[in-house]
Amino acid sequence: MEARIEKIKQQLQSQGYKLTPQREATVRVLLENEEDHLSAEDVFMLVKDKAPEIGLATVYRTLELLSEMHVVEKLNFGDGVARYDLRTDSNKHHHHHLICVKCGSMSEILEDWLGPLEERLEKEYGFTVLDHRLDFQGICAKCRAKEAENSTDSSNEPA
Amino acid sequence: MEARIEKIKQQLQSQGYKLTPQREATVRVLLENEEDHLSAEDVFMLVKDKAPEIGLATVYRTLELLSEMHVVEKLNFGDGVARYDLRTDSNKHHHHHLICVKCGSMSEILEDWLGPLEERLEKEYGFTVLDHRLDFQGICAKCRAKEAENSTDSSNEPA
DNA sequence: CTAGTTGCAAATCCTTTGCAAACCT
DNA sequence: AGGTTTGCAAAGGATTTGCAACTAG
Secondary structure, X not given: OHHHHHHHHHHHHHOOOOOOHHXXXXXXXXXXXXXXXXXXHHHHXXXXXXXXXXXXXXXXXXXXXHHHOOOEEEEEOOOXXXXXXXXXXXXXXXXXXXXXXXXXXXXXXXXXXXXXXXXXXXXXXXXXXXXXXXXXXXXXXXXXXXXXXXXXXXXXXXX | OHHHHHHHHHHHHHOOOOOOHHHHHHHHHHHHOOOOOEEHHHHHHHHHHHOOOOOHHHHHHHHHHHHHOOOEEEEEOOOOOEEEEEOOOOOOOOOEXXXXXXXXXXXXXXXXXXXXXXXHHHHHXXXXXXEXXXXXXXXXXXXXXXXHHHOOOOOOOOO
C-alpha cells in the first residue's frame, strides 16, 4: 500500500502537484475501499475520520485531480452522483456491472467479455476503443427468488 | 407519425393520463429528433417553438412521465445532463454508443451484439437482464485521420 | 520563499416541488 | 364538475468556484 501511495506521489510531483496530507488521506481512503464505488460524499465522510478538518470541496478537487491523472476513474450510474474507482493499473479497467433494479445492488463481472467486439469496432467502424462501460440492468438472483416465493407467478404477462 | 402519437395517447389514457397540448408538442419534438439524444433543456427549446408558453418544469414532468411509461428512455452519459430517447418499440432498445473523446461526437451501433452475453448472465449469474447499456469511449475514425496527418506519429509510447 | 492548496461560503447547474390557476374529458 | 396538469418561482442536491489564509517542498 505504501508503495502505491509513493507511486501516486511521484505522478503528482511529475506534474508539479503536491501530495498534501488531505490528498494522501483521500488516496488512502480509496485504497482501503477499492471494492466499492464511493461517491464524493462517501469519500468525504471516510476522510473526515482521518483528517477531520478537511472540506468537501477539497475532496472534490482531489478526486477531479486524480481523475485527470487517470489514478481514479469517475463512474456514472444513473443516480445523480459521480462515483470514483481507483484504477487497477494505469491503463485498462474493464469490468461490467450488474445493477439490480429491485434492490439496487450492484455486482461486477471482472472478466472482459468484450475483446472480440472491440476488434470488430476497430475493423468495421475505424473506431479506436480506449475504454468502455457495460452495465446491465435487471433482476438479481436474490430478488428473483424472492419474487417467486411471494407471488406464485403473475408478473410477466399482464396482457 | 400521427399513428405513433395516437398510440402514445392510448398508452397515456390507459393509465389515466391525458395527452395535453404540451405533452403532444413534447412528443412531436422527440419524434422529429429521433436521431438525437436531447437533454431536457434541448427539448424545452424546441418545444417552445411550437408552444411558447410551456414551462421547463412541464417538460421535465412530461419526460419523466414518458420515461415511466417506457415511451422514452432516460440516458445518462457522463456530462451531468440526462438525455432522452424515444424507444423504437415498447420493449427493447438495445443499442450501443461510440463516444469520441476527441471531438465529442457520438454514433450508434444498432445491432445487438450482446445476446450471447445476456444468455451467459442468465445461466451463470442467475441475473435476468431487462436492459443494458454499452458505451465505448475512444477515438473516432475522423479524429484518428486528423491525428495521423497533423503529427507524423508520436503519441502512443511516451515512455 | 512562493506557487500550489486549503476551507469556507457563496454561486452554479440541473432537476424537482409547492401551489393556485387553468384545463381536459 | 373533478381530478389532472400547468407555469411560475422557490427549493433541492451535487458540484464548482472566489478568495484570503496556509503550507509543502
